[in-house]
Amino acid sequence: MKYDLLIKDGTVVDPSQGLNAVRDVALDLGKVAAVGDSIPADSAREVLDARGLIVTPGLIDLHVHSYWGASTYGIDPDVSNLAMGVTTALDAGSAGALTFPAFRRHTIDKADTRLYALLNISAMGMVSPKIGELEDLRWADVALAVESGRKNRDRVLGIKARLGRHLLGESSDVEALKRAIEAAEGFDGFVMIHVGASPSPLPKLMSMLRPGDVVTHSFHGFEDGVLEGSGAVVEGMKEAQARGVVIDLGHGAGGFSFKAAEKALANGVVPDTISTDIHNTSIEGPVYDFATTLTKLMHLGMSLEEVVKRSTETPARVMGLGDRLGMLKVGAEGDVTVLRVEDGRFKLVDRLSPLTKLGSAKWEPGTTVEASKRLVHVHTIKGGAVYRPWMK
Numbered sequence: 001m002k003y004d005l006l007i008k009d010g011t012v013v014d015p016s017q018g019l020n021a022v023r024d025v026a027l028d029l030g031k032v033a034a035v036g037d038s039i040p041a042d043s044a045r046e047v048l049d050a051r052g053l054i055v056t057p058g059l060i061d062l063h064v065h066s067y068w069g070a071s072t073y074g075i076d077p078d079v080s081n082l083a084m085g086v087t088t089a090l091d092a093g094s095a096g097a098l099t100f101p102a103f104r105r106h107t108i109d110k111a112d113t114r115l116y117a118l119l120n121i122s123a124m125g126m127v128s129p130k131i132g133e134l135e136d137l138r139w140a141d142v143a144l145a146v147e148s149g150r151k152n153r154d155r156v157l158g159i160k161a162r163l164g165r166h167l168l169g170e171s172s173d174v175e176a177l178k179r180a181i182e183a184a185e186g187f188d189g190f191v192m193i194h195v196g197a198s199p200s201p202l203p204k205l206m207s208m209l210r211p212g213d214v215v216t217h218s219f220h221g222f223e224d225g226v227l228e229g230s231g232a233v234v235e236g237m238k239e240a241q242a243r244g245v246v247i248d249l250g251h252g253a254g255g256f257s258f259k260a261a262e263k264a265l266a267n268g269v270v271p272d273t274i275s276t277d278i279h280n281t282s283i284e285g286p287v288y289d290f291a292t293t294l295t296k297l298m299h300l301g302m303s304l305e306e307v308v309k310r311s312t313e314t315p316a317r318v319m320g321l322g323d324r325l326g327m328l329k330v331g332a333e334g335d336v337t338v339l340r341v342e343d344g345r346f347k348l349v350d351r352l353s354p355l356t357k358l359g360s361a362k363w364e365p366g367t368t369v370e371a372s373k374r375l376v377h378v379h380t381i382k383g384g385a386v387y388r389p390w391m392k
């Protein structure tokens with residue numbers, strides 16, 4: 001009997017088992033079958049030479065938008081995630097209870113990417129770029145969300161609430177969040193809140209979150225962010241994180257600032273998870289792909305192990321899938337990402353230009369930095385097979 005695939009001689013970085021060493025990884029029947037010092041090349045039907053490359057558990061992106069054709073930011077998940085090394089992704093609120101059935105049938109069930117979703121607390125989801133989905137709170141229907149969440153519990157992991165002024169209009173963010181939590185409790189899911197130009201101060205919103213709930217766009221750099229005007233971290237941030245609230249990056253077109261992230265890191269607020277918020281106005285920059293987002297955190301001083309942990313093991317745990325994803329232990333799903341670390345001079349930007357706007361928030365042009373290393377995606381292996389969309 002032969003293994004289906006052997007990834008040979010790569011440096012395996014798997015924080016879930018404290019591994020950072022040259023190893024061979026064998027995959028069979030869609031699962032991780034063996035990890036060892038020297039697994040013979042003739043023991044597998046296909047051998048992938050990973051010498052000089054980094055081999056990680058399949059990357060997991062906790063914040064994407066995949067509802068192509070129906071939702072404001074939607075893009076094809078296989079193009080924007082799987083083809084770029086992300087084997088599992090969480091769509092963060094593109095669909096609500098009323099628009100989820102089509103999302104499930106036409107995208108989630110057809111995608112090669114392992115796609116999960118958070119239902120938007122607004123039953124319409126994210127339909128219009130001009131009219132916020134929470135401007136009329138009649139859309140924030142708890143009963144509808146619970147029904148849809150329960151019915152689709154194998155793919156729906158919780159509720160998303162976008163709590164920005166431009167999405168709420170005159171509605172109360174506190175009321176919207178209350179409903180989001182109530183809905184999530186109805187099917188034992190978690191809540192992710194989008195912060196940035198929110199009517200209520202961040203500490204107020206964070207105090208409402210439960211352990212396992214997520215704050216995304218944590219380092220956005222606008223007012224009401226993680227930092228006071230003085231540069232100090234806002235009250236309650238570290239306490240919330242200490243009691244289990246997840247601090248997520250959520251890069252997006254305007255959700256990440258080098259300056260804010262640098263200060264937050266210096267003040268001891270480290271993101272638990274790194275996600276891209278990749279969508280149709282961030283994919284052509286400033287996000288580009290997951291490897292570029294990870295590169296930005298390495299530029300800010302995180303080690304390769306630290307960024308891999310925050311893009312594999314931790315998001316798997318947040319999603320409740322840590323028993324089979326986000327690791328390369330024998331028996332886990334055969335999802336692997338192969339990356340290359342390149343040395344050189346690479347320009348990285350956090351925001352493109354004032355052309356993109358976030359409501360009435362003050363929009364400053366982005367900061368460009370020059371990094372001396374970057375991560376580049378080389379191969380995606382999902383369910384034990386190399387992802388080659390050009391092959392049958």
Ligand SMILES: [Zn+2]
Pocket residue numbers: 063064065092252277
């Ligand atoms: Zn988003």
